[in-house]
Amino acid sequence: MPFTEAKVGFKMPIIEITLVEGRSDEKKEALIKAVTDATEQSIGAPPESIRVLLREVPAQNFAVAGIPKSKS
Numbered sequence: 065m066p067f068t069e070a071k072v073g074f075k076m077p078i079i080e081i082t083l084v085e086g087r088s089d090e091k092k093e094a095l096i097k098a099v100t101d102a103t104e105q106s107i108g109a110p111p112e113s114i115r116v117l118l119r120e121v122p123a124q125n126f127a128v129a130g131i132p133k134s135k136s
Contacts, residue, residue, distance in 0.1 A: 096116045
């Protein structure tokens with residue numbers, strides 16, 4: 065039977081994180097786990113309802129104070 069809100073009585077939280085590319089798979093997995101745990105603890109969402117989306121942006125497409133991260 066597919067997961068539905070009716071089965072657990074809780075809406076699925078979706079957390080979106082944008083990162084400059086370059087981190088290892090292990091670091092990204094650790095971030096996903098930490099965010100999932102924090103979401104579960106803070107709002108009581110069951111882990112199976114939590115969605116985490118990581119978006120990796122090339123350094124030349126991400127800027128701080130007008131300076132691309134590829135140049136800083």
